[in-house]
Amino acid sequence: MDLTLNADQKDLRAALRDRLADLWTPDRLRAASETSSFDRDAWKALAETGVFAITLPEADGGMGLGTADAVILFEELGRAQVPGPVTGTFLAAGLVPGAAEGDAVVTLLDTRDAMSVIEHPGAATHLVVIDDDGLFLLPVPRAEPAALPLDPLTPVARVSVRAEDGERIGSAEDAARWRLLGAVLTASLQVGAAQGALDLAVRYAKERMQFDRVIGSFQAVKHLLAESLVRTDLARAAVLVAALVADDPASGDLREAASTAKLLADEAAAHGGRTGIQVHGGMGFTWEVLAHLYLKRAWVQETVFGTAGDHAEHLAAAF
Amino acid sequence: MDLRLTPSETGFRDRLRSWLADVLPALPDKPDRDDWPARRVYDTAWQRMLFDAGYAGVDWPADHGGLGASPTEQLIFLEETARSRAPYVGANFVGLLHAGPTLIVEGTEEQRAAHLPRILRGEEVWCQGFSEPDAGSDLAALRTTAVRDGDHYVVNGRKVWTSHAEVADYCELLVRTDPAAPKHKGITWLILPMDTPGVQVRPLRTVVGSSEFSELILDDVRVPVANRVGAENDGWRVAMVTFSFERGTAFISDVIESRNLLEETVAIAKKTPAPGGGTLWDDAALRRDVGRLAAEVSGLWSLIRKNVSEAQAGMIPVQGASVFKLKFTESRQRIGDLASHVLGRAALAMSGLPGAHIVEDRVNTLSFTIAAGTSQIQKNILAERVLGLPKEPRWT
Numbered sequence: 001m002d003l004t005l006n007a008d009q010k011d012l013r014a015a016l017r018d019r020l021a022d023l024w025t026p027d028r029l030r031a032a033s034e035t036s037s038f039d040r041d042a043w044k045a046l047a048e049t050g051v052f053a054i055t056l057p058e059a060d061g062g063m064g065l066g067t068a069d070a071v072i073l074f075e076e077l078g079r080a081q082v083p084g085p086v087t088g089t090f091l092a093a094g095l096v097p098g099a100a101e102g103d104a105v106v107t108l109l110d111t112r113d114a115m116s117v118i119e120h121p122g123a124a125t126h127l128v129v130i131d132d133d134g135l136f137l138l139p140v141p142r143a144e145p146a147a148l149p150l151d152p153l154t155p156v157a158r159v160s161v162r163a164e165d166g167e168r169i170g171s172a173e174d175a176a177r178w179r180l181l182g183a184v185l186t187a188s189l190q191v192g193a194a195q196g197a198l199d200l201a202v203r204y205a206k207e208r209m210q211f212d213r214v215i216g217s218f219q220a221v222k223h224l225l226a227e228s229l230v231r232t233d234l235a236r237a238a239v240l241v242a243a244l245v246a247d248d249p250a251s252g253d254l255r256e257a258a259s260t261a262k263l264l265a266d267e268a269a270a271h272g273g274r275t276g277i278q279v280h281g282g283m284g285f286t287w288e289v290l291a292h293l294y295l296k297r298a299w300v301q302e303t304v305f306g307t308a309g310d311h312a313e314h315l316a317a318a319f
Numbered sequence: 320m321d322l323r324l325t326p327s328e329t330g331f332r333d334r335l336r337s338w339l340a341d342v343l344p345a346l347p348d349k350p351d352r353d354d355w356p357a358r359r360v361y362d363t364a365w366q367r368m369l370f371d372a373g374y375a376g377v378d379w380p381a382d383h384g385g386l387g388a389s390p391t392e393q394l395i396f397l398e399e400t401a402r403s404r405a406p407y408v409g410a411n412f413v414g415l416l417h418a419g420p421t422l423i424v425e426g427t428e429e430q431r432a433a434h435l436p437r438i439l440r441g442e443e444v445w446c447q448g449f450s451e452p453d454a455g456s457d458l459a460a461l462r463t464t465a466v467r468d469g470d471h472y473v474v475n476g477r478k479v480w481t482s483h484a485e486v487a488d489y490c491e492l493l494v495r496t497d498p499a500a501p502k503h504k505g506i507t508w509l510i511l512p513m514d515t516p517g518v519q520v521r522p523l524r525t526v527v528g529s530s531e532f533s534e535l536i537l538d539d540v541r542v543p544v545a546n547r548v549g550a551e552n553d554g555w556r557v558a559m560v561t562f563s564f565e566r567g568t569a570f571i572s573d574v575i576e577s578r579n580l581l582e583e584t585v586a587i588a589k590k591t592p593a594p595g596g597g598t599l600w601d602d603a604a605l606r607r608d609v610g611r612l613a614a615e616v617s618g619l620w621s622l623i624r625k626n627v628s629e630a631q632a633g634m635i636p637v638q639g640a641s642v643f644k645l646k647f648t649e650s651r652q653r654i655g656d657l658a659s660h661v662l663g664r665a666a667l668a669m670s671g672l673p674g675a676h677i678v679e680d681r682v683n684t685l686s687f688t689i690a691a692g693t694s695q696i697q698k699n700i701l702a703e704r705v706l707g708l709p710k711e712p713r714w715t
Contacts (some may be wrong), residue, residue, distance in 0.1 A: 001322055001324060001624060001628060001631075002321055003320060003621075003624055004320070004629055010323075052542060061397070068320050118367040127471075198706075206709070214709060216706075217708065217709040217712070218711075219698075219699065221710065222698060222702035222703070222708050223344075223698045223699075223702070225702055225708070228704065230642050230645050230701070231591075231703055232639070234618045235618065236623040237625045238617065241322065241621040244321060248322065251322040251323055260613075260614040260618055263611065263614040264614055274519050305700045308611070311607070312607040312611045312613075312614065314610070315611075316585075316606035316607065317584040319581070
């Protein structure tokens with residue numbers, strides 16, 4: 001039993017973190033939040049880090065690594081607030097040509113969702129529909145994106161598609177596997193969002209002066225931030241265990257582990273995002289401070305691959 | 320990274336499992352919670368059984384009589400004993416988890432020889448004399464004095480929250496030896512024999528109604544200087560060594576009990592008729608509450624495995640220990656609330672009604688967010704030591 005990162009994993013994480021610090025600076029995130037256009041160069045540069053392909057075999061251009069390595073990297077994507085359908089593109093790598101290389105941008109739709117809304121309708125080059133009967137590849141339907149998406153970095157559009165109109169690229173078992181892996185990967189994005197919001201708020205709490213003291217010296221503020229840290233660390237451990245179970249099915253129950261991870265990570269991200277805004281006070285309510293992006297992304301991601309309520313029902317059903 | 324046990328860890332677990340399966344059915348019934356002499360006999364007899372089977376002091380180094388088990392093996396030991404519902408460490412807690420490990424690191428050869436083998440064999444029970452009426456979270460404000468008189472210290476003061484005091488042989492005692500020094504610099508760690516004249520034990524009744532701990536009144540108590548652990552006025556540092564053994568593993572068995580309590584709650588809900596027909600378990604809101612708490616318990620178990628992995632790799636999981644204690648104690652209290660809501664008006668008694676033990680447990684766990692560092696202190700620790708936020712201004 002070992003849940004510590006090895007040297008290779010730390011290097012992998014550090015390399016991606018450095019690259020993302022260049023690719024998605026606060027200024028570039030702010031600029032991206034002002035426009036609906038998608039930065040294909042940044043997407044291509046992201047793919048060049050190998051992040052979409054790391055679990056593919058080396059013979060197929062991947063690194064032959066596991067889901068546990070993938071979630072370490074996905075946390076960094078969440079922390080950096082990278083825009084784009086990273087989970088769909090990662091899952092599609094190896095199945096949809098060009099996904100691993102960043103030439104294809106793959107968005108997802110799950111037929112279990114009552115409302116058919118896709119993310120990044122303008123940027124996506126492919127749509128994969130996850131259905132109880134399998135995975136279906138479709139062209140991205142023409143649809144007018146909502147003028148005011150909740151998360152400015154996640155354009156959305158309502159669409160009307162039928163899975164059976166697409167090319168069947170995966171079985172019902174593959175679809176079930178995607179749902180579980182998607183929950184685990186989204187959970188790691190949520191852990192990253194929670195950590196990013198916390199980092200930003202902690203930095204602000206160490207600088208902002210009121211009553212002749214930095215606000216981070218007040219226990220009321222400290223406790224808010226400590227509570228964020230607790231939720232984030234708890235979720236991170238759950239995500240790591242779920243990823244390890246995905247890689248080694250004999251070591252646990254993936255369905256239970258994935259539900260646990262997604263539920264705890266959704267809560268960490270939503271609470272952490274809210275705390276991020278609260279600690280920034282009035283400035284937190286403005287578009288100028290990036291705190292709102294973390295919370296809005298958390299609210300987007302809590303709707304995919306099962307809500308916390310869905311996962312709570314799954315976990316209760318195990319009793 | 321992986322979740323698997325090594326062959327030698329699996330072997331350790333299997334041997335332990337089969338030993339537990341052999342001995343547990345023959346154990347006598349647990350004594351009444353207010354019968355302290357019987358509880359001491361029960362707890363120390365279990366410790367003797369562990370000793371005879373080679374399982375005493377799993378976390379103690381082998382050259383001091385312990386098992387020298389790795390952090391992963393310690394986790395296996397705590398997990399297996401909890402799952403099989405073996406006796407809890409009970410009256411042996413302070414000796415095995417506090418005083419013994421402190422003597423191993425800080426004690427003299429004579430002190431180790433006098434106490435360590437007896438603690439391991441269940442022949443010696445310890446209690447803790449740290450907190451005082453005016454020194455709780457601010458422990459360093461303690462005022463019990465010790466004045467040197469020849470080769471003795473003369474101790475005067477009061478200690479509170481002293482578990483097992485009525486039946487303890489020794490007390491790990493913090494006293495103030497230099498009232499003029501800054502508060503952290505004038506403290507000394509002493510071994511107090513509980514039969515010394517002037518030691519008076521006054522049981523305190525808890526909100527559960529039983530006397531789980533006591534107040535110690537110390538009136539001109541003479542403690543030999545040879546009983547000092549560490550240097551005079553260096554007791555705060557020694558106490559920090561003592562606390563370092565407390566964090567991290569103390570609640571492992573409680574996480575398993577949390578899962579058991581959730582399962583029991585669901586079993587009750589499935590049998591309890593709902594007002595509109597069906598059972599309480601048909602209520603989606605209840606199922607979701609259970610599911611959420613199940614996720615928290617499962618996440619806590621993942622966190623334990625991560626903390627143990629870090630310890631196994633030679634790291635000290637300070638952050639992990641505080642995170643764990645904060646989250647576990649909160650979740651544990653919410654499970655008790657949920658279970659009691661399912662019980663409805665059966666939750667109105669700690670005896671005589673079905674589910675009485677759940678109600679007692681609900682009341683008992685009120686201490687969890689207070690003992691061993693309140694949740695508020697834990698949040699300060701995380702905010703200051705992990706997040707790097709500045710300390711509150713101190714008024715001293």
